[in-house]
Amino acid sequence: MNNAFAPVLAALLALSTAFVPGPAAAQATTPIDSIAAVVDEDVILRSELDRAVANITAQYASQPGQLPPRDVLERQVLDRLVLARLQLARARESGIRVSDGELAQAIESVASRNRMTQDQLRARLVQDGLSYEEFRDSLRDELLLERLRQRYVQSRVQVSEAEIDQLLAVREIGGPEVRLANIIVALPDGATAEDIATAQKKARDIKSVVERGEIDFAAAAIRFSDAPNALEGGNIGWRALDAIPPAFVGLIQQLKPGEISEPVRGPGGYQLIQLVETREQGTQTMTEYNAQGILIRATPTVPSETARQKAQALRDRIVAGEDFAAIAREHSEDTMSRNDGGDMGWFPVNAWGTSVGAQLTQLRDGEISQPFQSEVGWHVIKRLGTREQDVTEQNRRNQAREIIAQRKAEEEFERFLRQMRAEAFVESRLTKD
Template sequence: MKVLAVALFIGSLVSLPAKAAPEMLDSVSVIVDQGVVLESQIQDLVATVKRNAMLKEQTLPSDRALRTQAIEKLIIDSLQTQMAERMGIQISDPQLEQTIGNIAQGQNMTVAQLREQVAKEGTTYTKYREEIRKELILGEVRRANVRRRVYITDQEINNLVKLIDEQGNQQAEYHLGHILIEFPSEPTDTDIEQAKTRAAKVIELLNKGSDFTKVATASSGGPKALEGGDLGWMNINSMPTLFAEAVQNKAKDELVGPIRSGAGFHILKIKDMRGIEKVEINEVNARHILITPSIILSDEKAQKMLTEFREQLLAGEADFAELAKEHSADPGSALKGGELGWADPNVYDATFRDTLGTLEIDEISQPVKSQFGWHIMQLLDKRVGDATEQRKKDKAYQLLFQRKFAEEADTWIREIRASAYVELIAKKDNQ
């Protein structure tokens, strides 16, 4: 990969007119294991952060601080991208277009309107598409590597169900800002003391009125540094345990911390708070047939197989349950004729959930692709009902999973970063 980057660079110089002075079009700024980070990538990311900050009327730290944060993000992205290549993770164009369609729908836009919005923000639609593809790939890599690190016991679920019952109908949610002052994975006493001192200085700056977003972007080692440390809205039961214990009984706009963890010292700002009343649950009963592509079964063949199944079902030439038992790659539901039982549709993969939402009762979908493979699904019934004990356990499991996944994801990223070979290439004076 380094050879390719150098070859492309040399080729750009060779193509210049003979009498023209050499002009640096791009260069390698960081070597990351078997990959590189280009100067153009750093500049593009910094420009994007500045553009977004301008749209949100946010202040930013110095260009040097922004560049440092951008480089670190691109190093992490490069490591995950290389891992995705080794794992063979790809996002097809149809899957990408479906995701973009969902994004547009979520913003109450058509895809055409989304394209116009992207252009207004100074980005080409082609570049936007590839950024979405990249984020999908990185998400798949994280899920594949972190999911197996998450273990939840029945006792944890039961304890959380009890806590939710004790809290009654009001579920506290917090909109949090976050700054992480890091220390090494195996810190010395000096490392810890130095980080603690830096954290105290950050608290002092914030108490004197410094903008939290600007300080987070310049100083935080957390995953949301380039977003000004904005963690968004978090349920008290899904945020990291340290945070949940620290923010309780705190007021809006209050600073919390420093809180020490294995990663460093955390500083939180409670940007807003709200309570959630218990509501009735929209549940669906559906069944599906899952075909998983493999080395011997391509995406196209899997999709075609399900298209043929659908045609047979619509013509009355086949039985859904029998097809599911014989062909579905989901062993849990295949034995039940593909039936998934009553569930909140939000527990499903986003693509699966959104497709179910478009179906009428008894309607069979066209083949759609999720992270698990290709599906056809049939909506059997839907209802509105109160939360059952099983529903409480499902919700508790989801909250615990979100909390533990976030914690393990941060740890995993720190581990791959610590074990990576990273070399910063010094910039020459004429660059």
């Protein structure tokens, strides 16, 4: 697969690392040679697994040594296919759907992010050996999986102000951020002393190989890690120190960028953590605007042109010397600001909508806009002033909320996936091929 097409694949692979065609697409394009796994009443074909593995190996065509042995890679990819198939079945059972219109918007977004027209996108897919139908099916599946996660998490994750206060009291929110990667050497349930010693030695050996320069950390993760992010080179991404489990913070703070921790025993096995790089967070400010506004709504009984003419007449009266606030109180149809003489208060640029925000940025203080249209009607606004507002504390609370919500969401969804996997009938037939 052409590496230049990686951004398009990245858009597809928000939830998985391999391009995973849906079952219908796979059956339409490849013969049924054998069954790789049985998943409840469904099956994953050997051809589907081969296609997914081929996409992984194609992405690493210039660095094939970074991939694990074929049998290990097949097992990793099959595990993901199984989990994806179970989630898709649950999403459809739950009534989650992606309309053709929503899918068309997603495809347009993929094309736009890659600076392509849809025709160019089609041509690139053909060039890389992917049919447009497979692309559509895979993208629809990704959207279904994301909506399943959102629906499940939103119904179960709540963050209280008390939880935010508690986190802020014990952690320094808004401090340095670190980018991390990890490698996990898994231990089986009920691991024996011999299992533990073997896993610890393997983790130490991996660390030694990387530190000697024989292989980089990302390649080692791909080859040796048992973690779900193995095929991403063990990448964890940027994390604030306050978003990291307290047991690991001290360990990470002792590392310099590029350094790797000693093996750390966790619930699932031994873990190596690499500090990739660090960055500081500074004081955060936001430009806020103060304005007055008048809204004339366009309705089925008030055509848009009639509303525009009324807005224009009101503006003319203000420019001629009448008081903006008095006219707003009498004529504005914005119930949020009318009683205050159209006073919109201090607000971020797009708080009242992007149409209002676009006008504000073009006006000078004291200047009155020409009538302009939004989705609700016609507006006239007067920009009164701007200020730079320190939002560091507000953002700290928002960060704390996101940290707690993310932790809860990950815990809840991981629990959901484990339960779903445990309740499913899954039979791998890789050893029977």
